[in-house]
Amino acid sequence: MIAIIDYGAGNIFSVKNALDYLGFENKLTSDKNDLINADALILPGVGAFPEAMKMLGNSGLIGVIKEEAKKKPLLGICLGMQMLFEKGYEFEETDGLGLIGGKVDKIVAPGYIIPHMGWNKLEKLNDCPLMDGLGDNEYVYFVHSFQAYCDDANIAAYCEYPDKVPALVTDGRFVYGAQFHPEKSGSTGLQILKNFGGLIK
Template identity: 75%
Template structure:
């Protein structure tokens, strides 16, 4: 079973619907016991980094997330991906979950339309289990104004938008993050979700 963490800042129903469409068992969860019992975990998210972390802290799930992400497949989506880094700088400096070394900074390159919204091409950089069924000319759907800043070794794929934007990150063990919305990215996004479920 895949646990979708419902902490008040997620696009939880679109993720749940995508997993249902794929015939994958999942549940919206709010308690530690359900996260611990799950075979894999998804952390969705929309909104601002500090308020999302505040809600996560209030949920009492932060320590559980850190513990479970060290031993089972874990996927952060959109803001959920940003939260897996050490720091965020949206409105203020804020500690993240620290699952991958790096920070989240504002996209403020000149002449760019922000937010980065719409379809963009995935460019592979490093091997990653979630990309095994993804070709070299596939597009995914983004909506974001901040981007991850981390070492290349953590970037499985990126998109070009005024420079390299980490699109899919991977710690080499259990932790994955998608800046794009796989649940809104057509067949390509479904392939990625299917591959994530295949890690169980």
Template identity: 60%
Template sequence: MIAVIDCNVGNLFSVKNALDYIGEESVITNDVDEIEKADGLILPGVGAFPNAMREVQKLNLQDVIKEQAEHKPLLGICLGMQMLFDKGFEFEECNGLGLIPGEIRMLPDKGLKIPHMGWNALQYKNPSPLLDGIPEGSYFYFVHSYMAYTDDKYISAYAEYGDEITTIVWDGKYVFGSQCHPEKSGEIGLMLLKNFGRLLK
């Protein structure tokens, strides 16, 4: 069972529909007991970093997410990935969950349109079980204006958009993040979600 964590900031149903399609049992929830019972967690998110963190705190989910991520797989998607880091600077400085060292800042101004929206290819930096069987250069769907700045050792894949855009991260244990949207990336995105599901077995 995967708990899709409802912080009032996510495209929860598209994630759940993708999990249903690949045969992964899941529930949309912000109930602490259900989160604790789940075999794995997905933290989706769309919107602004400080608003999302306020919702997490309002729902008293910060501690349970951090505790569960010490011993079961957690996947943050888009804003959910950004929330895994120490701090964000969208509109205001705001603490994140602190599960992966790093900061969330606006995409660098390289003369390209912001937000970064549409399909882009992944380039690999370090191995990740999320990327098993997915060829380098595969295209995923993006929509974001902010990105993670972190040590290279946590970056499994990046996309080129005027700079190297941190896309897939892994702490080396249980915490994973995807700046792109696997649930909106067709068959190749479903492969990434299947790989996450295998980590629960």
């Protein structure tokens, strides 16, 4: 079972619909026992980093997420991906979950529209099981004004806007993050979610 973490700041229903379509057993939940008993976790997120981290803190789930991420697949989506990092700088400095080294700050793209919104090509950087079965001309859907700044070793794929913006990140073990919305990215996004579900042992 995949637990979709419901802490009040996520686009949870579109993620659930995508998992239902793919045939994965899943549950929207804010119960820590569900997270412990789940085979994998998804952390969605929309809105601002400080408020989302506050809501996650109020849910009492931060500790169990950190513990479970040591032993089962976890996928952060959009703001949920950003929350995987150590620090965020949207409005104010805020601690993230610290599951991947690095920070989240404004996209620096002179002459480009911010937020970065729409379809952009995935550029592969490092091997990642979530990209199995994907070709070299895959496009996914983004909506964000902030990006991750981290080591290349943690970047599985990026997009160009105009510089390298991390699109798919990982700690190299169980933790993954998608800056884009796989549940809104057509067949490419569904393949990525299918690959995530395939990590369940």
